[in-house]
Amino acid sequence: MKIIHIDMDAFYASVEQRDDPALRGKPVVVGGDPRSRGVVATCSYEARRFGVHSAMSCAEAYRLCPSAIFVRPSMGRYVEVSRQIRDIFERVTDQVEPLSLDEAYLDVTENKLAMPLARDVAVWIRSAILAETGLTASAGVSSTKLVAKIASDIRKPDGLTVIPPSRAEAFLAPLPVRRLWGVGAATASKLKRLGYHTAADLARADPRALERHLGRFGPLLGRLARGDDPRRVTPERPPKSRGSETTLSVDVLDRQVVLRLIDDHASDVAEDLTRIRRAGRTITLKIRYADFETVTRSRSLPAPTHDARTISEIARALLDSTKAGERAVRLVGVSVSGFPDASLPEQLVLDFEAGQNRVGASEEAEGNS
Ligand code: DCP
Numbered sequence: 354m355k356i357i358h359i360d361m362d363a364f365y366a367s368v369e370q371r372d373d374p375a376l377r378g379k380p381v382v383v384g385g386d387p388r389s390r391g392v393v394a395t396c397s398y399e400a401r402r403f404g405v406h407s408a409m410s411c412a413e414a415y416r417l418c419p420s421a422i423f424v425r426p427s428m429g430r431y432v433e434v435s436r437q438i439r440d441i442f443e444r445v446t447d448q449v450e451p452l453s454l455d456e457a458y459l460d461v462t463e464n465k466l467a468m469p470l471a472r473d474v475a476v477w478i479r480s481a482i483l484a485e486t487g488l489t490a491s492a493g494v495s496s497t498k499l500v501a502k503i504a505s506d507i508r509k510p511d512g513l514t515v516i517p518p519s520r521a522e523a524f525l526a527p528l529p530v531r532r533l534w535g536v537g538a539a540t541a542s543k544l545k546r547l548g549y550h551t552a553a554d555l556a557r558a559d560p561r562a563l564e565r566h567l568g569r570f571g572p573l574l575g576r577l578a579r580g581d582d583p584r585r586v587t588p589e590r591p592p593k594s595r596g597s598e599t600t601l602s603v604d605v606l607d608r609q610v611v612l613r614l615i616d617d618h619a620s621d622v623a624e625d626l627t628r629i630r631r632a633g634r635t636i637t638l639k640i641r642y643a644d645f646e647t648v649t650r651s652r653s654l655p656a657p658t659h660d661a662r663t664i665s666e667i668a669r670a671l672l673d674s675t676k677a678g679e680r681a682v683r684l685v686g687v688s689v690s691g692f693p694d695a696s697l698p699e700q701l702v703l704d705f706e707a708g709q710n711r712v713g714a715s716e717e718a719e720g721n722s
């Protein structure tokens with residue numbers, strides 16, 4: 354397989370610098386107000402030299418770099434660029450898996466450019482992005498998702514890194530375990546306690562020992578560390594379901610916390626369904642225990658729903674058929690599937706419009722009284 358991971362450089366900040374020449378070559382922080390409790394979304398490479406980075410408070414960013422120019426995000430322009438790069442990817446292959454607005458995997462084993470070398474495809478994509486958006490992207494090329502993604506990061510900004518399959522394991526070897534897919538802060542500190550610091554430590558570990566410590570994820574992690582990543586690039590398809598989930602930063606035993614997360618996810622899903630004008634009959638609760646064992650529990654309704662209360666009531670009831678509360682939980686997800694047949698979309702649209710009109714009408718009545 355030939356996989357390319359593309360990631361735009363300092364994405365929001367680069368768009369801001371492109372659109373305002375006064376910001377070019379300067380430390381730019383995109384995020385909230387430095388005097389309030391805003392957080393840094395991203396910053397230009399000029400600001401990174403001062404130690405500013407994503408997710409730190411804007412107050413901290415200001416302390417590190419008082420000369421920085423603070424800019425509010427304008428999502429509309431970022432979404433527009435995201436569509437442009439998506440369009441470029443689709444001229445290369447239909448095997449495109451976007452990870453966020455500025456990042457995607459492409460499987461270019463077969464490609465519409467008929468280029469045999471993935472490196473050449475990556476060169477083509479980077480220059481098309483620059484020509485059409487005026488922005489730079491970094492690319493990683495390899496035979497697996499894991500290596501391609503890490504590779505795209507090492508010569509940022511405006512970098513291209515190719516790791517042939519024969520070099521994948523050696524490339525990963527010195528990296529801290531945290532860089533491997535699926536290893537969050539909690540797993541990383543557990544691995545550290547067990548004496549596994551780098552990918553090389555995991556690569557040479559006995560898979561049975563890893564299974565003892567991490568459950569089913571253990572042996573997979575050993576494979577990943579050897580550069581053997583079974584994950585395929587999975588392109589987006591018309592939605593068959595809608596879901597929302599969180600991986601917790603600490604494993605949770607408290608059932609009340611899980612119930613609250615279920616409510617949050619139910620409202621997210623309901624909001625999402627309303628936006629895409631869909632409703633589904635099947636509600637699924639997904640729970641991943643601390644050892645990575647994952648269970649799903651589903652129930653189907655007589656009629657499709659997009660109602661937050663209904664979704665959360667059913668998902669809460671489904672929690673009773675899991676071991677949450679007895680076993681620690683690291684991921685909670687709620688999804689809705691079983692959308693009515695796409696050959697009957699009109700009825701659904703009518704149902705939604707009826708619902709929305711009702712809301713609109715009552716708001717208007719209140720406004721007039
Ligand atoms: N983003 C955000 N909050 C975060 C991280 C990122 O809002 N905690 C937004 C802003 C980024 C965009 O997502 O511009 C893309 O995220 P990346 O992690 O790819 O970061 P950048 O593209 O900004 O920088 P890099 O050059 O490191 O990819």
Ligand code: MG
Pocket residue numbers: 360361362363364455456
């Ligand atoms: Mg980026």
